[in-house]
Amino acid sequence: MTSNFITTPDGVRLHYTQDGPSSGPNVVFIPGWVQTAAQFKKQVAHFKQKFHVTTYDHRGHGESDKPAYGYRVSRLAADLEFLLKELDLRDVALVGHSMGSSVIWAHWDLFAHDRIKKVAFVDQAPSITADPAWTPEQAAEAGSVFPAGQRFELANALRGPEWRAAREGLTRSFFSPDLAAEDLAWTLGQQMKAPREVAAAMMLDHGAADWRDVIPRIDVPALVVAARGSLFPVASLEWVGRQIKGARVVTFEKEEGGFHFMFWENPDKFNRVLEEFLLE
Template sequence: MSTFTTADGCKLDYHLAGSSSNERTLVLLHGWSQSRAMFDRVIPMLARHYRVVSYDQRGHGESGHPAHGARIARLARDLDELLAHLHIEQADLVGHSMGASVLWSYLDLFGSAKVSSLTIIDQPSACAILPWLEKAEAAQVGAIVDFPGAEAFCKSFLGPDAASARRQFLSSMLTSQIPGADLEWLYQENLKLDGGFGTRLLLDHIMQDWRDVLPRIDVPTLVIAGEVSHVNPASQQWSAEQIPGARLHTFTAEEGGAHFPFFERPEPFATALHSFLDTQPARRARAGAAS
């Protein structure tokens, strides 16, 4: 376990696995209210082939819990600073749920010069039914909550029943077969995110519209969906169709194909990710950017 401090004074906890002599560096970004520990089951499988970096995003897990920076754009800046701190010139970036939004923001702000490939795990390009989205269009991209619903959803994490709301939300993202001990462990990690900071970040997250970023992604991309996820797998197919040359991989229910395939069934997840990366030549740091 190591730490570094961002330019605005937030300590980020990160972990390195695999040999530094490995040709490729894989950076894993967790989702909202989760932690880098969610990847601990799959990291040993990935570390056989890659140098693997996982870290707690600000406000989450063992990282600092500041009152400021509850924005996707700030989390993207944190990623940029972490890459610089570790002297990573090229990386394969993997983002789960909100972590995918952080990657889209990173590309939008900093371009793709340091990015060898992108893996998006089960995240719609728009979560909220924004005023410029027609009903059919919203369904197509995976937007499922209107403005009153977004307000009520966020308030549920601040009210007297916040603990119950957080448990119910977490349970909705998992297969029904998950062991009770695993659910409890995930829930305890979830509670490390402060409700106030977490709710501000959640609202910023779900109000984003990343659809204009997708066609401008100029690196090999894998989009991962889950057959029984609360995120409509059709929305992940739509995202893959917008990204030039992107691949789509959908996990079945038996393969842990809800929202956390890398946690519920790490073996098929590691196989799918390795299969994708193995077909992509490692790249050297390059000038220029897709932004």
């Protein structure tokens, strides 16, 4: 495995890793909110046999620099664009989990798509915060888990004096009740690498976005992965799948690790589903 850094035009070092044959198809795994590249280790171990696998830490996350600026999804999309060009990655399959999917949507909205061959969106709703005028059905389709204003309450809790407890509680809700204590401890250790101000700022920006005008413009093969036990309604992921011509939607049931981190709780099925999609 190669572990190194690139420096963005605004002077931020981003940590990345690469593994697998350089001649293999390119796949880039994009972490979610306060996650690190290391949380894809079960995918890297599997896909490095056939694929050229790249993972990286967003600014403010993991081993990357943690400046006092740039904590918007659009800025993370610009970082992704720089990474693709700096590492000269072509015919890439982008796999985004949670906020990582939003980074792909922002990238699609802002930059050329000539390097992107396929996309996979793993358990991310298109609009997290509900419009007060929406019906419950509309909110479920958009995947809006926050009433208007709640993202501010959560962000304030994430940066306040009890920020550790707030982050731990939120993280615990992402997993099944059966998650091993050591797995939760390891995950929290990774996520705590993002300072509380970073966590709060990204939650505010991520929670405000509405990607429903971007998603129908995606014109490359797409995989959408939903989870029955996730905070995000399955209906919202099904909506994403209907907007992209030919997209495949796969739903994990609760009894098969179907929670927000299904790629961790059931890596065998996740890796099989993703590999089938990548090799089509």
